[in-house]
Amino acid sequence: MNLSCGKVSLSASSSSCAWKSAEMVPDRFPAGLRVLVVDDDPTCLMILEKMLKTCQYEVTTCNRAEIALSNLRNNRNGFDVVLSDVHMPDMDGFKLLEYIGLEMDLPVIMMSVDDGKHVVMKGVTHGACDFLIKPIRIEALKNIWQHVVRKRKNERKELEQSGSAEDEDQLPKHSEDVDYSSTANEGTWKNVKRRKDEDEDGEERDDTSTLKKPRVVWSVELHQQFVAAVNQLGIDKAFPKKILELMKVPGLTRENVASHLQKYRLYLRRLSGVSQHPAGAGNPFLSPQEAAFGPISSLNGLDLQALVASGQLPTQSLATLQESGFGRPSPKSGISIPVLDQRSMFSFDNPNLRFGETQQSQHNPSSNKQMNLLHGIPTTMEPKQLATLQQSAQPFGSLNVQVISQGALSSGSLIQITQPQSRGQTLGESSTTHVPRLPSNVSQSALPSQVASGIMLRNGMTENGRGLGQNQPPQTSSTISYSGSHTLEVTPNSYPLVATASTLSAFTPNKAGFQENAVSSVKVPGVSMPSYDMVDDLQQIRSQNWEFQNNGLLCNGYQQGNLLQGNINAPMPLPVHQGFSSSQIGGQNRGRYVARKPIFTGEPVNALNIGQQFSSNIHSSVQVKLESLADTVSPSHGLFYQEHFGQEDLMSALLKPQQAVGPPDSEFEFDGYSVDNIPV
């Protein structure tokens, strides 16, 4: 009996190319539809699985909502539709519905034995595509594919509408092609949609083997340029044409920008929406960050380690941070450099520090500073839980982001800033450390700060959050992700802002509550939620990555999450990395989401610790992942390189090698992944 997630039941088609657009290839459709079923009742789960298999769908079952979420996050494009029960012990079905809607935007069908009007209405208001009354008959399941098709249709329409008139006629055609080819690669409707939106031009995706046209890969740099342009114009006035003009990227079409903008807007909306739910919403976002945190740190190696190590001493770092001018408005070179460095560190694309990278060279000294900065961030929080939390949230976010992509971090920082700036100020005022007002590049600073904060967060959080952490219900994991998510509002704020902002943003909706979440999430690495958070964080970060000004982390944008995962898995020189990896591992192990006791409670959470903690649990799997990742990614490029992989690719790359190692997780994750793209 398939009680836990991780068991993938593959029906006929392989996951990777199961899906063909209904419009184009109707013969197989809807066979091969990839369904994720979430129900705590094993009897129902088994029956549904059998029924869905009989419908020739590809079924994956989960008896825990968190496991389902992590599966979804790990395998963003691995599912077409989700079936979830309403009453579940670990998470309310409607909450899960919200998360999925926010993060993955998959069609979700709710199920319940309760057919009361209010329950069904709740499903409607929460955005469920359909509501099935138990006991479910197979006839009801035979038609669930319609929701997938409908959603795709609507998305397509939306995109087309959002785009400008020109070239639009080209889109549909391409989309069709892209859809098919991409689906083959990625096997998801989402991908199809995405590909469809992203036209040729730009870099070619490795994984689009069947794709006739190269699609634009939104690298970190590209995204950063995009974000910069958007910020310059103002998010409300950012029109694709203008953005395109500002970006001055040859070969980029208005369409590319339009579709990217659409996604960016959705992302921002989600972040702001998420911020409304401190506990719940924050979590999913936080987690990815956390996860991101791990990998990023490893990538950067140096600074992260330092950071991580320093993270253990938040106070110290705080001092250093302050010293380095983290909290100061006028960016010291040292600070900015560290920021940059950090950022670069975090971003996979180290050499491409975009913002002013010259400072990179000064990296050594700054690295210390950076470390300090990072540490400082959390430390700031210490004086004030709120502050720290915020900071940590921020750094955390950034960290995560960093891990995953620098962009994420930046974004985190940026977002932070955008978020109520006053918040930051408040925070700044309240916190002992000044909210950094470094005018330096936001992205840059964002990253380091984020990273730092992230790291600190982790460390600090646990410390601060020891108490807080306690309160965290499973949701905490999500809190961690907040950082990333919140940073969406990319504003060219300086690093300090970011730091503050991130914390703030993370806690926007509910400072106190949120912080707790953040804290809890932070704790996640060390705490029970780690695996969950990490994965979430990664996911979050991934998605956020493109939001954030990653230095190149921003690879396939939305698939960042996977990358992150991958990144994390990639061998990270830093111990921090280890930490993250472990957290990642935790995430990876999400398949079997285990409520772990907060490992870090009571001890300084440093990446190292985290890593160790996790390593013990996940070490082997992490190792495997790392190795596999390392293999696939050329070391020189590090994360950056990896970023170019689609999540799926990365994941598949990672997963494949570790398949042997990975337990249910791998099983689960392999589903639908296309391994083609991993450039080796």
Next chain:
Amino acid sequence: MEKKQQLHRQVVMMRQSLFDQGYVDDQFVQLEELQDDTNPNFVEEIVTLYYRDSARLISSIEQALERSPLDFDKLDNLMHQFRGSSSSIGARKVKAECTQFGEHCVGGNGEGCMRSFQRMKREYSALRKKLEAYFQVARQAGPMDTASRSN
């Protein structure tokens, strides 16, 4: 052959009585239809799983019923899960008692809950016996052609 035919007839009769006596409803047929070569004993497996899993639910309800004062929300919750399970295998009478129990919970009727629960347990055990006997004969009889499995 004769023996086989006899067994087959017995299976058919037992199955029919399950429906006639209201032990199971149409959902049971759904399960039967899922049974195929890859899962030749699917129905029996599901029922076994159901009884195994619901045992802990029932004991949880029992424990909750011993508390004082009664936590009706919790009871309702537990019973809700149990009802979902029972309905998914087509356990008609059990499901009916679960619904009753739920209504008593909503009404804050502790006595009613107790009574419903006792009745539910009786139905639960009776169904189990019936199904076990049925499966036993069905296994003995071996695969039957679909014609004999009329609804």
